[in-house]
Amino acid sequence: MSFFDYSQHGDMSSFYNDRPSPYRARDLIDNLFSGPNQRPCDLSPPNEVMRPVPSETGLPLQQASEPVNLQTGRRLVYFASGKPPVEVMAERKNRFIAVVLKGPDRNVLYPTLFGTVLGYSDDDTQIIWQNRAEKFASRIPLSAINTIHRAMALQCRHCGFVLLRNEIKEHTNTHKKGLGKVYGVFTDDSDLGTACGDTLLIQRVYDAKRLGEGAQGVVDLYQVEQPTSDGEVIMSEHFGKPLTKVVVKTLTFKDSTEALENYQQSVRFLTGMCHAHLVEYLAVSLSPNQRQLKLFMPFYQEGDLAEEIKRFTGKCFPEEHVCSIALQLSQAISFLHERNPPIVHGDIKMENVMMYNNKAQIVLMDLDASREVRSHRNVVESNVGTAAYMAPETMNKERLMPASDMWSLGVLLHVLMVLPDYPGMILNPNTNDFEMFNSENWATPDDLAAIDRFINLTNAGASVSSRRLSKRASLTKMSLGDCVRESIRRRGYSRELTELVVDLLSHNPTTRPTATDVEGRVIEIMTAALLSP
Structure with missing residues (x-):
């Protein structure tokens, strides 16, 4: 100290x-x-x-x-x-x-x-x-x-x-990034607005190609015009070479206050979230009208895990491949959760895991959807995420906490190992119907009580027990863990890796392994595999 x-x-x-x-x-x-x-x-x-x-x-x-x-x-x-x-x-x-x-x-x-x-x-x-x-x-x-x-x-x-x-003044220098830092940071510039990071990059992109769009924004692929003067080059730490293409995500907000808050959070990510397995922010800008946020990122052209699954023609991925992805993701999630305040990603899924370096390394995308946990309850409001990957406590727009990310990691690993037609869904032998992992029909009374206590606390004491009691189905004879365990073991994966996924898919958020726990267990699995005859 x-x-x-x-x-x-x-x-x-x-x-x-x-x-x-x-x-x-x-x-x-x-x-x-x-x-x-x-x-x-x-x-x-x-x-x-x-x-x-x-x-x-x-x-x-x-x-x-x-x-x-x-x-x-x-x-x-x-x-x-x-x-x-x-x-x-x-x-x-x-x-x-x-x-x-x-x-x-x-x-x-x-x-x-x-x-x-x-x-x-x-x-x-x-x-x-x-x-x-x-x-x-x-x-x-x-x-x-x-x-x-x-x-x-x-x-x-x-x-x-x-x-x-x-x-x-010295702090402001930390918002400059790359060899373009001589261009400094901008505040309320008539053309560039407010910007930081490698602001040279912001001025050297052209020829936009639309990659996708959603309710709040669009994603475009830009060409990068490298400067001709000596000593200046636009680079990415992940790739270690001059960039030829970048991805720009543009988010539009109705309110300038919300836009500024998101800009500031993105800047914090740019300057303090440098990690091998988190998407690299190269520059961030807020438009002169303070309604539009632009995030400049490298183009990870090897695609995402969802695309890799579509291209895969085998029966199942090798265990060492699954462990490698689990290890890299757990390290990225641990880095987020151990921040002060902790950061919950909130939308971990196949489409948000990009590959690079000949598919040997991965990065977790969509940090702009992440939330800083600033409440003593260690939770934030949940209004993001994909239903199939959502933890039980986040359904119906309730609450999101670090343990919710661990549930999503469990769903992702199950998809990678089992290759189901629909992520986060499995046959319930008790009803003979396919059900979502996060359905309350899988939860035990202890699980439901734990979630009730959690939600009651995060609703500042407003009880929701009666609402949940009315939904509770009769106890199932075969648990979600049993079904998940059976579906994975059929693919020939080790007992240790199987049990890790089962533990991650616990309906009780307080019993799920932390990201650090997952990292340690995966390292043990990989070490044992290397030492086995």
């Missing part, structure tokens, strides 16, 4: 032989933000020189992601991974502070730490904050503070991040 976590060591005042602080936490923060007429405070000496930790320079200041309960004035805060959140007295405003903590050696000049005030302890002796370098919140006892000041911050127009005012 980059600072002393006093919350892990109890009362540290005796360590420093200091008296308890005469201040109250909320009053101290209010005083810092009271403007030019603020009352003098010996914890805030004037003209103090800030000394940020070099490795933390340029990191964004987190905005409070958990909502304030307007009735109680409290919010939930996460202090550690895997631990339930804790309710604290909330700070309702966006307040950013610079703190120098006391250390064991009084003669050492400790660095300045920057973060966001989330709230206060019930006894008002601790500030609950999130250091910009830490993933979770922590507590600062007032007696542990050497100095504290207000941090002057600005919001980046491109990515929406909040940064220290004196670091915003």
